[in-house]
Amino acid sequence: MVKVCEAVDxxxxxxxxxxxxxxxxxxxxxxxxxxRAALTFRDESLCVHVKERWTLLWSSWAVxxxxxxxxxxxxxxxxxxxxGEVRASYLKTAIKLRDFSIxxxxxxxxxxxxxxxDPGTDHSYTLRxxxxxxxxREEIVPIHSSSYFLHGKSNIRIxxxxxxxxxxxxxxxxxxxxxxxATLTLDVASGGYMWTDAxxxxxxxxxxxxxxxxxxxxxxx
Numbered sequence: 104m105v106k107v108c109e110a111v112d113x114x115x116x117x118x119x120x121x122x123x124x125x126x127x128x129x130x131x132x133x134x135x136x137x138x139r140a141a142l143t144f145r146d147e148s149l150c151v152h153v154k155e156r157w158t159l160l161w162s163s164w165a166v167x168x169x170x171x172x173x174x175x176x177x178x179x180x181x182x183x184x185x186x187g188e189v190r191a192s193y194l195k196t197a198i199k200l201r202d203f204s205i206x207x208x209x210x211x212x213x214x215x216x217x218x219x220x221d222p223g224t225d226h227s228y229t230l231r232x233x234x235x236x237x238x239x240r241e242e243i244v245p246i247h248s249s250s251y252f253l254h255g256k257s258n259i260r261i262x263x264x265x266x267x268x269x270x271x272x273x274x275x276x277x278x279x280x281x282x283x284x285a286t287l288t289l290d291v292a293s294g295g296y297m298w299t300d301a302x303x304x305x306x307x308x309x310x311x312x313x314x315x316x317x318x319x320x321x322x323x324x
Contacts, residue, residue: 104143108136108152116156130156130163138171145182145302147175182298186291186306193289193312198223198253200287203232205263205320214263214322216247218285222255227290232261234272235282235317244272246283250290265322277324288313 111133118129134153141149155167164170199221208215216232230251234244246263269275289312291303303309 104140105137105149108133108140111136113154128163130166134163135166138166138174141171142174142178145175145179145298147172150175179302182302183306186303189289189291190307190311192224193226196224197289197314198226198228198255198257198287200230200285200314200316203283203285203316203318205283205322207323208262213265216261216263218259218261220253220255220257225252225254227252229286229288229290230259230261231286231288232263233284233286234268234275235284236272236274237282242272243284244268246271268322275322277322280319280321282317283320285316286313287316 113131113133115133116129116131131154134156137149137152141147141153150168150171153166153168153171155169156163201219201221203216203218206215206217207213218230227250229248231248232246234246236242236244246268247261249261251257251259265275288309291298291307291312
């Protein structure tokens with residue numbers, strides 16, 4: 104989006120827009136683009152590129168560095184409130200990851216992970232599984248990660264390719280117990296805005312909306 108804004112000619116302007124709202128009857132399209140980007144991504148640093156345009160009749164105060172910063176600040180305040188409500192609801196009614204098992208897939212070669220959950224409020228979660236390989240230096244081997252809309256009676260069977268595991272971990276052995284870590288993380292919808300990781304971490308950190316379960320599992324031949 105920033106590249107799109109940078110491509111707009113800084114000298115280009117819109118004027119004579121008498122029917123536009125006050126503050127937008129004349130403005131620089133490049134500045135308006137950067138202001139939309141700043142609001143969309145809640146990134147105040149982009150406001151430095153928003154220039155106010157003055158004419159004899161009008162000022163583009165609604166497309167200006169000052170107004171841009173005001174909009175971003177208001178948006179972030181609203182987001183903090185919204186995320187706070189999501190956090191409070193999660194702490195009270197989150198779906199809980201109870202257990203998981205790993206079984207051989209019907210093709211006799213690959214595997215399926217079958218997680219089970221305790222009921223809670225229906226919501227979208229990211230479910231991730233990693234092999235933890237011990238050694239001189241512990242190695243984390245991702246074997247699955249995807250988003251699921253979960254409810255208390257969710258019945259999920261996750262296909263995992265043996266070839267993909269071996270691609271990521273050439274030393275993988277069948278019939279050998281490995282610690283497997285499951286991570287269930289609440290997905291946070293942005294309502295059309297693109298929250299940065301830094302903003303999310305400052306309000307509702309991933310650690311606070313994640314559940315972890317580690318158990319030894321054997322990939323049977």
